[in-house]
Amino acid sequence: xxxxxxxxxxxxxxxxxxxxxxxxxxxxxxxxxxxxxxxxxxxxxxxxxxxxxxxxxxxxxxxxxxxxxxxxxxxxxxxxxxxxxxxxxxxxxxxxxxxxxxxxxxxxxxxxxxxxxxxxxxxxxxxxxxxxxxxxxxxxxxxxxxxxxxxxxxxxxxxxxxxxxxxxxxxxxxxxxxxxxxxxxxxxxxxxxxxxxxxxxxxxxxxxxxxxxxxxxxxxxxxxxxxxxxxxxxxxxxxxxxxxxxxxxxxxxxxxxxxxxxxxxxxxxxxxxxxxxxxxxxxxxxxxxxxxxxxxxxxxxxxxxxxxxxxxxxxxxxxxxxxxxxxxxxxxxxxxxxxxxxxxxxxxxxxxxxxxxxxxxxxxxxxxxxxxxxxxxxxxxxxxxxx
Numbered sequence: 001x002x003x004x005x006x007x008x009x010x011x012x013x014x015x016x017x018x019x020x021x022x023x024x025x026x027x028x029x030x031x032x033x034x035x036x037x038x039x040x041x042x043x044x045x046x047x048x049x050x051x052x053x054x055x056x057x058x059x060x061x062x063x064x065x066x067x068x069x070x071x072x073x074x075x076x077x078x079x080x081x082x083x084x085x086x087x088x089x090x091x092x093x094x095x096x097x098x099x100x101x102x103x104x105x106x107x108x109x110x111x112x113x114x115x116x117x118x119x120x121x122x123x124x125x126x127x128x129x130x131x132x133x134x135x136x137x138x139x140x141x142x143x144x145x146x147x148x149x150x151x152x153x154x155x156x157x158x159x160x161x162x163x164x165x166x167x168x169x170x171x172x173x174x175x176x177x178x179x180x181x182x183x184x185x186x187x188x189x190x191x192x193x194x195x196x197x198x199x200x201x202x203x204x205x206x207x208x209x210x211x212x213x214x215x216x217x218x219x220x221x222x223x224x225x226x227x228x229x230x231x232x233x234x235x236x237x238x239x240x241x242x243x244x245x246x247x248x249x250x251x252x253x254x255x256x257x258x259x260x261x262x263x264x265x266x267x268x269x270x271x272x273x274x275x276x277x278x279x280x281x282x283x284x285x286x287x288x289x290x291x292x293x294x295x296x297x298x299x300x301x302x303x304x305x306x307x308x309x310x311x312x313x314x315x316x317x318x319x320x321x322x323x324x325x326x327x328x329x330x331x332x333x334x335x336x337x338x339x340x341x342x343x344x345x346x347x348x349x350x351x352x353x354x355x356x357x358x359x360x361x362x363x364x365x366x367x368x369x370x371x372x373x374x375x376x377x378x379x380x381x382x383x384x385x386x387x
Contacts, residue, residue, distance in 0.1 A: 002135030011055025175360030186349030220273030241274025
């Protein structure tokens with residue numbers, strides 16, 4: 001069956017249905033029995049995240065084995081990136097619309113059609129996705145070359161953190177995730193509390209902003225892949241993309257109405273396309289070096305540690321929002337916000353994430369070790385090792 005396919009199946013099939021459990025708590029009143037609901041959320045989210053991790057740690061680790069050359073990896077990301085970009089705004093826009101349509105009758109009951117739509121969407125996609133995850137005979141045989149030994153998470157964490165390229169890649173990825181998470185989480189705040197009275201309506205304004213962001217990102221994918229192909233230096237390509245994204249995020253601070261906001265979102269999407277299209281390729285360089293250092297195709301541990309550390313970006317985004325809202329006097333549930341609170345929304349939407357990414361990019365530029373020369377050496381050693 002191969003090393004990874006069976007784990008992908010074990011993770012992705014039940015994850016479709018466990019996701020629904022998060023929105024189907026037991027009967028009761030959370031006001032009088034909050035612990036029951038608290039532990040329900042903890043249990044179901046941890047279970048879902050565990051299944052998701054089991055699946056996608058193996059998917060990410062399989063990517064460098066499936067696509068051996070930079071050309072093949074760029075082509076794969078050229079197809080995959082627009083789909084992942086499309087998923088983000090759809091996931092942000094559709095559930096609130098469904099909850100708005102059905103929530104007038106019963107807010108809790110409104111989650112049922114949303115859950116059914118989610119399962120009806122992702123369950124068929126999950127099944128269609130599985131054939132491409134099958135490992136061929138050549139990949140399976142490569143696993144036996146190394147006589148790979150099991151490695152505990154603590155041992156994997158220690159050895160992985162000794163790999164400099166991994167540490168500085170994670171720092172760069174952290175900055176990118178903070179920008180992405182802050183942007184998508186801030187758009188509802190901006191539409192509801194900062195933008196002037198809607199010419200199109202709140203929901204349509206939100207859809208327009210996501211649409212322009214998505215359009216810019218999708219259009220940028222061939223451009224960034226062509227840039228990477230021409231430069232032939234993944235570190236330099238990442239630095240160019242990072243500088244452009246920082247500029248795009250900073251520019252987004254100054255929106256005044258829905259029309260210039262759409263332009264800024266288009267620019268931001270275009271600049272974000274670099275990391276969206278090529279981040280997997282940047283990580284593949286790190287995973288290839290990992291194989292060279294360990295003389296084993298044990299990429300899964302590195303991907304697992306990366307997935308674990310990536311959770312800190314989400315925590316950082318929530319912390320930023322909390323601190324900004326407290327300091328600027330944001331009033332939860334209010335229909336309008338003070339000028340200070342509106343400035344805070346602008347800050348956590350763009351400027352603060354841009355500064356974080358700038359710091360991460362400087363560290364990456366200064367210390368990330370995989371130059372084109374080292375990249376070529378790693379490719380030669382992989383060939384010698386039979387990987």
